[in-house]
Amino acid sequence: MTEAIDPGLPIRPADQPARLDALEAAVRDRTNLRPVVGLVLGSGLGGLAADVEDAVAIPFDDLPGWPAATAPGHAGRLLLGRLAGVPVVALQGRFHVYEGNDPGLVVQPVLLFRRLGAGIVVLTNAAGGVNPDYRPGTLMLIDDHLNLTGRTPLLGGNADAIGPRFQDLVDAWSPRLRERLRSAADGEGVTLEEGVYAGLLGPQFETPAEVRMLRALGADAVGMSTVLECIAARWAGLEVCGVSLITNAGAGYTGQPLTHEEVLASGAEAGPRLARVIRRFVSGLGEAAT
Numbered sequence: 001m002t003e004a005i006d007p008g009l010p011i012r013p014a015d016q017p018a019r020l021d022a023l024e025a026a027v028r029d030r031t032n033l034r035p036v037v038g039l040v041l042g043s044g045l046g047g048l049a050a051d052v053e054d055a056v057a058i059p060f061d062d063l064p065g066w067p068a069a070t071a072p073g074h075a076g077r078l079l080l081g082r083l084a085g086v087p088v089v090a091l092q093g094r095f096h097v098y099e100g101n102d103p104g105l106v107v108q109p110v111l112l113f114r115r116l117g118a119g120i121v122v123l124t125n126a127a128g129g130v131n132p133d134y135r136p137g138t139l140m141l142i143d144d145h146l147n148l149t150g151r152t153p154l155l156g157g158n159a160d161a162i163g164p165r166f167q168d169l170v171d172a173w174s175p176r177l178r179e180r181l182r183s184a185a186d187g188e189g190v191t192l193e194e195g196v197y198a199g200l201l202g203p204q205f206e207t208p209a210e211v212r213m214l215r216a217l218g219a220d221a222v223g224m225s226t227v228l229e230c231i232a233a234r235w236a237g238l239e240v241c242g243v244s245l246i247t248n249a250g251a252g253y254t255g256q257p258l259t260h261e262e263v264l265a266s267g268a269e270a271g272p273r274l275a276r277v278i279r280r281f282v283s284g285l286g287e288a289a290t
């Protein structure tokens with residue numbers, strides 16, 4: 001429906017309010033649902049979308065300024081509906097910088113979540129295991145991140161109406177929500193490890209030397225998303241939590257090449273386990289809200 005979009009054009013913080021006005025209006029043309037929580041469903045977690053009841057599904061390219069998602073394994077739809085009875089907005093797929101998207105576009109979904117009324121965002125992703133104990137299939141609660149993309153969504157004139165110029169990132173990964181995710185995992189009998197997510201630009205996987213460097217820097221998992229979304233979500237005042245699904249051992253640990261197919265296959269196995277945890281977590285938020 002939309003005219004051709006160049007997703008690489010710089011979007012500064014100061015440009016976001018007008019863009020969010022248009023996005024919010026496009027969503028409100030279709031539904032009045034006010035989500036409590038926003039979910040970003042990464043590779044392997046798209047299945048959770050099927051659990052969203054009475055969903056209004058909006059393809060990315062029906063939203064003003066959004067290109068269609070292109071990464072394999074990413075459907076590219078915004079869903080508004082109920083999960084375990086709780087109003088949610090879910091992003092099935094996401095924008096990555098490695099696709100040529102400007103950081104300001106990559107973070108628009110979480111900024112839109114905030115506009116639509118959500119106070120909490122859950123970020124999920126597929127990641128490589130940098131901690132050698134984190135084998136494929138491990139679920140890792142993110143307790144902090146390393147932004148090694150060299151990019152930020154907060155570059156350029158600020159939008160004080162959304163958030164401050166100098167955003168604090170201490171406890172960016174909410175201790176309160178981490179505790180709730182741990183209880184949800186306990187309740188489901190699912191093991192959750194915990195650690196630091198290193199976000200790199202990609203799209204190439206790391207060299208073995210880079211994985212050793214990441215370990216030395218304190219990373220437990222590595223991926224190509226999530227950190228910019230966390231930064232923007234904190235800027236906009238959202239509480240943030242997230243889980244990495246470890247789909248493969250970090251480059252060099254097994255002597256085998258890494259493939260995207262391996263990443264998708266592990267996601268298919270562990271995704272439903274993570275989906276159970278998130279569903280229980282969301283259901284608990286509904287109880288807290290009543």
Ligand code: HPA
Pocket residue numbers: 126127128129205206222223224247248249250251258263
């Ligand atoms: N590296 C970076 N991103 C990833 C990986 C990895 O090993 N696995 C899944 N996403």
